Amino acid sequence: GNSVTQMEGPVTLSEEAFLTINCTYTATGYPSLFWYVQYPGEGLQLLLKATKADDKGSNKGFEATYRKETTSFHLEKGSVQVSDSAVYFCALSLSGNEKLTFGTGTRLTIIP
């Protein structure tokens, strides 16, 4: 079946540190990959996505590259801010099917 594995949190970093949140997947077929972010008290929001191998999704300074050879979609940001504190979810959907399969989420806390 399809599954998403992401690094367990919580992750605590100092402001301006480099961030990596690992995500790997297992899927039949060729999935689209997503990162969602959930800020306190709000619903999940799409942060970025990639629909095919070697695509790079980017938004708000975050980036993730679709690596088919390693079945990975790691989230990175060069310099995090306190406002980036949130829970981050990696997810996939199969082509032509909008059902999302989520990872467990990683809670990120940035301290000033």
Place this chain on the structure above:
Amino acid sequence: GAVVSQHPSWVICKSGTSVKIECRSLDFQATTMFWYRQFPKQSLMLMATSNEGSKATYEQGVEKDKFLINHASLTLSTLTVTSAHPEDSSFYICSARYILAGDAYEQYFGPGTRLTVT
């Protein structure tokens, strides 16, 4: 951007009672909404796909008679947990499909409802 709300944000009910959770798309119409369930430290699990004007499609293992879904309008879907038991305690999240340009679409999520059954 598109906004999805849920009501209530949290609810406590006694075992054996039923509780209804509402999901509303506030500034767009959604023919399709999704209901998820999340256990502590686990991923969101899709429970069912709710289609306006027709029966919901449930995922394998989800009891349709226990989790009643109604999508009577283009902006409202409801999830009713019938005869709730403590094991139904969870975080329930809905999302609504928002049609982008062309055939593209995106899911917008509500903030979730925490259900505790005592």
